[in-house]
Structures are given as C-alpha cells and as structure tokens.
Amino acid sequence: MRRALSVLLVMAMVLAVGISAAAADQPYAGTTIRVLFSNHPWTDAIRPLLPEFEELTGIKVQAESLFEDQLTQKLLVEFASGTSTIDVFMQRPLQEAKQFAKNGWYADLRPFAEDDPDIDLDDFFPSALLAETVDGILTGIPIVTEQEIIYYRKDLFAEHGIKVPTTMEELEEAAKYFNDPENGFYGFVSRGQRSPAVTQFSSYLYSFGGNFDVDGKATLNTPEAIEAFTFYGNMLRNYGPPGVLNMSWPQALAIFAQGNAAMYTDASVFYSNLLDPNQSDVGELVGFAQFPAGPAGSKPYSVVSWGVSMAATSRNKEAAWEFIKWATSKEMTLRTQARQVPSARTSAWDDPRGTAEFPPQLVEVILASSEGAMPYDRPNVIAVGEARDIVGTIIVTAIEGGDVKAVAEQMNREYQALLDREK
C-alpha cells in the first residue's frame, strides 16, 4: 500500500515537472492558428514540415491552400466582413499591400521583429523589406524574390566571339548581330502584351533614369521615360519575333526555349523552366547575365513576389508570430531554397546548402542584381490593373512604331488622374 502510494507520488511529481517544463518551452501550446497559403513551390516545401513546428511549439496549424486569385478574393471577403478568423496569410506585396494596409488589415510586424532578435531583419535584402513596408508599417516578412535578368545563349555568344551585353548599346548590337528573321531566328525576345509587358519594361525604365511617378507626380512623359519606351519598342520591333504584341511570358519563354532567340529578358524565376529538358530545347546552353546598364546604370527590379503576414484581427498574435518566425527563419529558408525557391535572406545565398540547387552563374547574377535594385516592378498604386494598362498602352505604341511622345503625354495625364484619385 505504502509502496503503491510512493510510486503514485513519484509519478505525479514527474508529471508535474514535465508539464511545467513544457509550459516554459511552449508558452502557446494548445493554441490553434489558421494559416492561408497560396499554391506555390514555397508552400509545397513548407507544408510537409508543419508537424515539426507543431511538435516544437505545441501550436496547432490549421492550413488552407488556394490558387492565388482565389486567395486574394477570400482575403478580401473575410477581412471586409470583419469576422475573419485568419491569423497568418501569404500575400503579394505589389498586388495587395497598398490596399490592405490602407484598410488596416495588416498587423505591424516591426514591434514583434524588434523584440525578437531571432528573426534578424538585417539579413534580408534591403529592397525586399522596403517592398513590404507601407506607410511605415512592416506588412509582412518576404519569402520569395525575383529579379529581371538577361537569359542568353552561351553557345552562340562564344561561337561568334560576341561579348555578353553589359549596357543597353551592347544589348542592341548583339540583338542586331544575331537577328536572322529569314531563318526564323531572332536577336531578342521579351513580353509585348499590354499589361504583362509592364513589369519587365520597368527595369528598362529605371535604367534609363525614369520612373512611373515621383512624389505623386506622373512621370511617364519625361525624356528619360520616352527614351526607355522607344528603346524597348525598337528592340522588339526590329529584332523580335513576329506577333510579339500578343506575348506574355509563356509565349516569349517558348520562343527562347525552342532555340529561336539569342537573348530574353524576364524574371529570374523562369530559369528552372529553361533548364528543364521537358520544357526547353536549350537547357545547358542558357547563360545568365545581370540586367544591362542604361544611362542611369543597371537598375533592375528586385521584388518580393510573396510575403507572409499577420492579420490585424488575429486573436492569437503571439502564436502567429511564432509561426511566421519559424517559417521565415534562417534554417527554414535554407530548406525552402534547397527546393529552388529564391529567398530574400543573404545568409541563405551565402550558404552553399542554399545555392546547391541553383546554377552558380545565376547565384552571382541574383546577388549582384539585388544591390541597388528597385523594390517594385509596376506602378505602386492601389489600382494596379488600371495603371498597368495605362503604361502598357505606351509600350504597345512603341512596339508598333507609333507616336510614342504623343501617347505618353496622353497616358501621363490619365495616370496623373489615377494618382490624384487615390490621394
């Protein structure tokens, strides 16, 4: 009897110690957080690892994955209804941040990050944090980045002894040299479709010294901007494939992947499509180069295509922060980057484990492109779709060889009206 009692006592003590230890390590054990993911390689990499997080913290993750447009709609509807139970969500800063921030839907992550040295904000690309900062609040932690780069045919450039372009002049000379439309081969390809072209044109605009707007004033009609529009239009009209006006990235990429163009400027994310033998005939022959320098230097965009944010209405903010911190930590970033998801953390790019899955030349280009890069690739407004169509109209005119100056003047007035409306 006494023996049994002492055994019981010991068991109770062990149990009590165990529980208190758990409470110290896992202050939020038993909390459930609701996380909305987008269908994206990052999500594919992170979702199987959720049990690790649950074991580590005792927090339960209720995860949902949606296609990106449906995700936006769901977020809009849930947040607008005011009864949202979302704690953490993935978002596209350039598409949504401005509007969501204006509506007060983001919890500011800066206080959390400042209280918690583990996150190490200084490790992120400065332009990436800038992209996530709206009106002084940190709307999310960047998880996926992309830059505009030149894809070129290593074999052809070596064979003909042509230098890989580092300036706009060299880009045009090389395009001219390789252009051979009689045989269905073109010097240069990039997007020409009205709205999709805008993001890839932005790097040209910045490198020529222009911008979409400065201090609330539309600047689509400045001499620098007109020069950039004309240059981009001429490149595609003179050295591009037929039908470029109807090309977004799938079509432009296909032309380059089928070996019908010498150079292609687009986002760095497409490198894996070009290396994949099932999708591309050029695989091993693809070279990567930094975006060429214009009169204002080489100023490609380096954007955050996805970030992870906390809802302002979340009732479990501390637990939500634990999740964000874990998912964007140095260790997890290394692991997602090993699944070919390009991150915004310098440490992941410096670590051989983080770059093993990337071509070495591309790693150099990405790191070089991230310095002095522009944090956005489209007009930084709420009505992004409308603004893209306005800018796209000038691009289309330039490709058609129309009166760029006159159209730029007209579109600049429209863009100014849009900017005024959002004030």
Added chain:
Amino acid sequence: MVLSRWIDKRVKYVFVLPALIFVLVMMVFPILYTLRLSFTQWSMGSLAPPRWIGLRNFASLLFEDRRFWPAVGRTFLFTIVAVLVETFLGVVIALILNRDMRGKNVIKTLFLLPMVATPVAVGMVWLLMYEPSIGVINYFLRMLGLPQGLWLASPAQALGSLILVDVWQWTPMITLIVLAGLAALPSEPYEAALVDGASTLQSIRLITLPLLQPTILAAMTLRAIDAFKTYDIIYTMTQGGPGYATETLNIYSFVLGFQYFQMGKASALLIIFFALTLGLAVMINWLKKPLEL
C-alpha cells in the same frame, strides 16, 4: 380548411408565384441593383461604401473615356460583319443541303458540329492554329507559297480573325434554322414554276427566298443579339488585345469591374449596353413589321 379554400380561390396567382419569385430575385433585383450602382462610385475591396455621384459615371464614359466609343464601334462592327457573313453562308449551305443526295444526314451532322463545341475550347484551339510561328494556318499558307498573317498578334487583323472564328462556329445555327424553314415550305409554288419553265436559280430567287424571309430574319435576330454580347471567344483568345484592338463593350465592362474594381463605372457601362441591346431588338422588330403580312 380555411387555407385550402383561400388557395383554391387564388390558384392562378399561387401557381405562378414560384416563377414570379425567381424572376424577381434572379432578374429584376440584379438589374435594379446594377442601375443603382451605376449612380455611385464604389471600389470593391476598399472599405469605403458606395458614394452617390449621380450621372457622373455615364458622363465620363460618354464624353471622356478613350476606350468607350472605340469599344462601341468594335461591338457593332463585329456583330454586323459576323451576322451578314453567317447569314449568307448559312442560307447557301442550307439550300445545298436541302437537295436529295447520298450521305446527306452525315454531311448535315458534320456541318452542325462546330455549334456544339464549347466556345472556350474553340477559342483555345483557334488560338493555337492562329499562332504566327508554329500555328497550322500559317504552316499551310507557307506550303502553298501564300503570304502569311500575324492574325491575333496584329492589331489590324485581330478583330477579323475573331469574326472568322465566330463565323465558323455559328454559321451552322443559321443553316439549322433555315433548313427547318425549308422543310415547312409548300411544294405547290415549285410545281407551278416548273410547269412555267423556271430554272432552279429562278425558283430559288423568286420563290424560296421570299418565302423564307421571316425565317431568315428570325435567325438573324437571334444571331445578332448573341454576337452582340460575345465574350467567351474574345476573352480566351485576345483578352481585348493586342493593345485594345479587340476590346468590345463586354470585355471592357469585365475589365472595369473585375480588374479595375470600379463597380460603379462598370455598372453604368452595363446599363448602356443593356439599353443598346434593347434598342437593337426593338429596331429589328420594327424593321420586320412591314415584311410580315
């Protein structure tokens, strides 16, 4: 007992009630709500509620918008050209198919197939065929030594290319209706004409076409209203591009509503569109009157 007597007395109202409720909820309410929205400025996704701005949406569309009038023009051009070509081809094919010949039913079925296909699928297939460098259309033109087109990639050819797809898909519908009309024609006038020594062409021109006129007009009306609001093939193939070369009213209203989220302006555009469609239907009816005896 009281209830059943009450129902019995008003049975004619009770029976139409479900249909009435359906129409009110699904048709009348949305139209009235759209009308109300058209007088407001409202950006979906912004927390600001719709703001009443009177007729400003209409004024901005009619007098300021650079995309509105070209879209109106394109919508009419698309409808008129497509319907005229379809009517001509449809009637000719129906007349050919109406004769007795071997395998007539097989040929008829083959002719009617395009109409059965889903417009979005049709758009995707034509998109591939039109592709300037790898498309099958340019491939054949190249083999025949003919000049190749840019098709959907050229602002000048894009609308025409879309009309061609519409013609391909919807000519069979005219054929079908005209064939039904032909089957119902009396045989006496033809026998009389034969006795009087009329040629085949003469009897087609002087007997068949006049007798078919109401049928052809009915087919044209149906087609015109349909073509006027074509959305699926244009959206799948060009989304209104290149530039704005194929942006019709329907595409523009979609862009305004679901890409720019300007619900007020989009509603105003839809109200104008609704009025135009209504006007078109009334006009066709009015044109038809003197022809129907």
